[in-house]
Amino acid sequence: MFSQDNSLRTxxxxxxxxxYRRGQRAETLVxxxxxxxxxxxxxxxxLRRDAHGRPQLALAGPGAGPAHLDANWSHSGDGLLVALGEDVDVGVDIEWLRPRPKAMALAERFFAPSEAAWLARLPTATAEDAFVRLWCAKEAVLKAHGHGLSFGLHRLAFAxxxxxWRLVACDPALGTxxxxxxxxxxxMPGYLATLAWRPHRG
Known part of the structure; x- marks a missing residue:
């Protein structure tokens, strides 16, 4: 069960x-x-999925609900995170902190050059933590946008x-x-997460 102690509003x-137990259907928990x-x-x-696999939330049956509801969720390791927003597009990512020996190679291949260069200047232990924080931020934005990682991690840059990490540049398709x-x-201990949202464009 989700508990009141394990929740926040921002x-x-x-x-x-x-x-979360691996193999569970997240929808049944959410x-x-x-x-x-x-x-x-x-x-x-x-709850339905669009062509990109993104969840779409609506209220079935009669009765007028909010103009726009949006939900998103993510699971990693033994943790599941779910978010709900009204009149916004919301994305969320949770990441289990574990050794990531390929973090710098992934950054060089998929991140913006400025991000990869900044990570490369950090000590290894610090760089892995920073990499996860950056990954969370990027994935949360891209999930809120609706296309997910397939849109391209390099098409938004953080500093x-x-x-x-603060978003400083992005593809026009993401807005500003x-x-x-x-x-x-x-x-929870051993996990990092990021929520991302923007006003719903209709």
Missing amino acids: GPVRCAWRD RPWLAGQLHVPPAAID PDGDV PQDWHLHAFTP
Whole structure:
């Protein structure tokens, strides 16, 4: 079960996290939480996938709901994170912290050159943590956008800003960096996560 202690609200987005067993269908775990947040029976939660595999949330049955509801979730290791937003497009990523010996090779191949260069200047242990934080930020934005990683990790660029990454440039299809809000946090020991959202464009 998702508990009140394992939840937060930031801006127009609510999220919660819980233990996850590999092989479980995330939808069966997410649906009751969404129903509780929206005060409807679980059967009223209509979850479908679009052509890119992104979840689409609607309320089934009569009754007018919010103009736009959006949900997104992510699982890694033994953790599951789900987010719900109203009148925004929301994306979320959770990552289990584990050794990533190929992190720098992945950064050089898939990240913006400025990001890869910055990571390369860090000590190995610090660089791996920074890599995960950057990956979380990128994936959360791309999931909110709707195309996911297939859109291209290099098509949005972040710069370090203290302990977090700040979006500084992006492909016009993503809007402008100022459109986006990001919240990075530690949902549970050994995990990093990021929420990303922007106003829904209709």
